[in-house]
Amino acid sequence: MSDSPSTPLTTADGVPLKVSLRRAVRQSKLKALLLVAPLLLFLIVAFLMPIGEMLWRSIDNPEVSSSLPRTVVALEQWDGESLPGEPVYAALAEDLKAGQKARSLGLLSSRLNYEMSGMRSAVMGTARRIELIEPPYREALIDINDAWGEIDTWRVIQRESSPYTLSYYLAAVDHQYSPSGDIVAVPDYLQIHGTLFWRTFWMSGVITFLTLLLGYPVAFLLANLPLRHSNLLMILVLLPFWTSLLVRTTTWIAILQSQGVLNDMMVALGVIADEARWQMIHNKTGTIIAMTHILLPFMILPLYSVMKTIPPSYMRAARSLGGRAFLSFRRVYFPLTLPGIAAGGILVFILSIGYYITPALVGGQSGRFITNYIAYHMQTSLNWGLAAAIASILLFVVIVFYLVFNRLVGVDKVKLG
Amino acid sequence: MTATAEAEPDTQQDSTSTNTCFARFINVQKSYDGEQLVVKGFDLDIRKGEFVTLLGPSGSGKTTCLMMMAGFETPTHGDILLKGAPINGLPPHKRGIGMVFQNYALFPHMTVAENLAFPLEVRHLSKAEIQRKVERALAMVRLEGFGDRRPAQLSGGQQQRVALARALVFEPELVLMDEPLGALDKNLREEMQYEIKRIHADLGVTMLYVTHDQTEALTMSDRIAVFNDGVVQQLASPETLYEAPENAFVAYFIGENNRLQGIVTEYSETVCQVQLDNGDRVLAKPVAVSGVGERTTLSLRPERVAIIRGESTGFDNRFSAEVREVTYLGDHLRTRLSVCGSDEFVIKTPNAADHAALRAGDVIDIGWTMQDCRALDA
Known part of the structure; x- marks a missing residue:
């Protein structure tokens, strides 16, 4: 049809087909627009405008x-x-x-x-x-x-x-203008953001890996158990969502602190001496444990949704063709779950580099994330320009991760639930 | 076919010796919940090179039997033997049985060639040999040049061929098929039936096939086990199943069939008289009745009923019937009659040149022989 542009198609009464089609779908388009309008308005006012403001503030210099x-x-x-x-x-x-x-x-x-x-x-x-x-x-x-x-x-x-100025961005990556106008690193004892960015990224990576390790078998069970059992398991997975984040985080403090449940048990069992109680909270360990627990559902659900679509006959076919259980898993099942791993991984990673409350409560000095410094600059030092610059860098990193993910896996392959 | 039918009694005599049969089910039972038996005492001997079909309605236990042979389900009771050795404890990957699944189960992330290479790679064959065997398998199912495609880029029929090739490429002696043609349209299904038959004949491989489609079973099989309710109702060649069903279920399930209910009034070894519920008396061949007074279902194939003009010759049963409906089916006519107290009595007559056109409301005479009318269980 498209190879004869000189004679556009028309309807029976001579109206060009495209015009006629546009008229026909206009009403339904309008309806769809009206349905999403409230949310759209809300998003523009409460989400897009603040982000714009943040980006603006990171370079604004009035x-x-x-x-x-x-x-x-x-x-x-x-x-x-x-x-x-x-x-x-x-x-x-x-x-x-x-x-x-x-x-x-x-x-x-x-x-x-x-x-x-x-x-x-x-x-x-x-x-x-x-x-x-x-x-x-x-x-x-x-x-x-x-x-x-x-x-x-x-x-x-x-x-x-x-x-406009770039000095907030320079400060965010531990650099500054020298008086003569060159860009130089700040003195060592003032360098803090680089360490924090790096720590945020590698700890988020560790957390993502741990959620994958713990979540993969659970997602597999969820996808393969009979409905009655899998429903129960699903409720257990979703249960944390019904509890306040603050409660879950403080529970970990109660469990992990040096006079906490776990240490008391270990001392009572004679595993560790009373003087040598484990320091598991207010440091990196605390942040990793608590955040792995809190973000686990975000790994399990995308994995589950992908595994649910893999018919059991694939594994059976692999077994019947002579593959041992592990080999069949590695060659057939695992590659098919890669979109789920990627989706869960990107979700948990992005969530955790932007996580604030848990590192603030259980991270102590060494387990803090860059987000905690954004909050510090917002609330204490009142250097909003710097806070905006750091947050903009985080936003940029997330967008880069998302684009890489979309390129490698394809967002359309991921279904949640 | 006739050879198989004749050989049938031999199998029953030989069933104690294991060397004549390739695979055996011995009194196999299966229960999933501990309360109900899905398979109730299944016995089957499969000879080498034979094509055996398990035929039955869905939920009759036939797929469960196949899965037990493949090793994906464990029998609750009984033994499964392969080449004389019990394989109950053997994991699926050590059984060396090829299997074609209902929805093909082609690995979507591998190309066709990689799919076919999988069973060879896990057997550690050399690269050159793998390539040679994959190409030969593709040629066997007439898909040369499709090796680099992904399964999703193939049509349903092509995927089916690949699945078949993959189940055969590592040269298993036994191939199981679980309703492999169920997802194909009618024409393709028929084409694939002949394709599978041809491959079976070429390779001489033993096949155990599961289907609920009786035409498929009749076309392809050497022997068919008709399943219902976890029990084999009859195990016989296609001809025997069609011509001499042993009970009402088999008669009903295989082909079309008129059923008349009544009570045996006279009985001998070779012939019995049955009084139908409307009072008509019919002579029939006793199959599953043993004495006077029993209730029985008479089974009569529609094509074995003749329309009689003038004097009847050689029909044991003759009735006057009223035509209710005539359906034109090209090569034959299907006529529904009201006779013997039934409004659903169907006869099929070939569309011959001299055939007088029947109309609804006509009254005709029909007749059939005692041999064609089998007195089965009620």
Whole structure:
């Protein structure tokens, strides 16, 4: 049909077939749209917009340009080689005066302090005394704070006068701009995010592997037991979902802590001495154990849904053709469950790199995830730009994993339940 | 075929010696729940090179018997022998029995050639030999050049051939087939029946075949075991099953058949008279009755009833019948009659040139011989 574009098909009354078809399906399309509209609206407002906001915040840089508008303009002509001239200082004094009146210099001082320590006191201290100074401003300002007499200060202000910045992303991967504008690693003792990213990834990998190891046999049983038994088993698998996540996590604290159930039992049985109780909580072990337990259903369910579609006759065929039980499993059954393994793996891995509450409660210092630092920057240090940059990197990693998964396995092959 | 029918009594005499028969079921029973027997005392001897079919309605226990032979189910009681040795404790992969499954069970992640190579690889054959055997097997089922395809890229009939080739490629002496043609359409099914027969004849392999389709069983088998309710109702060649069913179930299950109910009024070894429920009296051959007063079902094949014009000659039974319905079926006519108290009495007459057209409402005379009318159990 498509090989004769010169004569488009028409219906009996001469209307082109495509137009007619479009009319016919318009009504049903409209109905479908109306049905999903509430959820769509909710997702846009509650999901897409916050993500957009997060991405925006990770590069947004309004503080310098909005608080020091005159200085920014005056600095445009500056060559960056020697201290700027009097007009720049005059503009700064003007800006600080206005800012002090409007009480809007707090954000600016924090922002500049991220780039160069000491800038908070330089800005706030100068602003407090700005009403008292008189021209020439250059000497007066340097008199108040030495920072105004350093070229690096002006370089930072000039660099951060752009409305966008990459410095949050640099900070997220333990780098920063040197005063001269090069990208350099932060000193060793300040490097923390790299370790955390790495720890988050490898621990998530371990957790994913453990859920697979524990979940595969269970999923196999679920898929192959008679219905009556498999229903019971399914309820047991889903039971954790009916309990609060917080309860499940704190239960692990009760079990694993040094005066906890497990240690008490081991001491009572004489397996370990009372002084040598196992340290299983508030470290990596605690995080791994608790999260493996909590994420296990997310591995079992995709595995089960794939295994359910594998007829038992495949294994029987392999056995009847002469394959020993294990060989038949390895050559026939296991390859057919790979989409389930991939789906469960990607699900558990993505969930666990974004997990927050369990590592926060049982992870202690050494078992924390990068997410816990996002929360720290959101709630304690109030460096939202950095929090947004770290979260954006996580989002990016998840998307990359998803694309790789889609390429290798195909999302359409995965059915849940 | 006749040879098999003649050889049948021999088997029964020989059933004590194991060297004439290739595979045996000896009083095999199977229960899944400990309350009901799915298979109740199954005995069967299969000779080498024979094509034996287990035929029965679904749930009659025939597939269970096949699965016990393959080793996927364990008999609750009784023995299964292969080449004279009991195989009850032998795991499936050591039995060396080829099997074709209902839905083919081709491994979807392997190509056709890899599927065929699987049984050879697990037997550690050399690469060259595997390739040679795979090609020969593909040629046997006429699928040369399909080795690189995936099963999903093949039609149902082609998948069936691959499954067949895979069950045969490692040269097993016994091949089991579990309703292998059930998923195919009618034409393809018939084609595959002849294909399987041809391969059976070419290779001389012993086959145990399970189906619920009587045409399939009649076409392909040397002997058929008719199953019902966990028991073999009759084990015989196709001719014997059709011509001389031993009980009402076999008569009903194999081919079409008129059934008339009545009570034996006169009885001798060779002939009995039966009074039907409407009072008519019929002469019949006693098969499963043993004396006067017993209730019986008379079984009569539709094609053995003749329409009589004028004087009757040689018919033991003659009745006047009213035509209810005539169905034109091309090569023959199927006429439903009202006779002997039954409205469902059917006769089949060849569509011959001289055949007078019957119409509903016509009254005709029909007749049949005593030999064709078998008095079976009630």
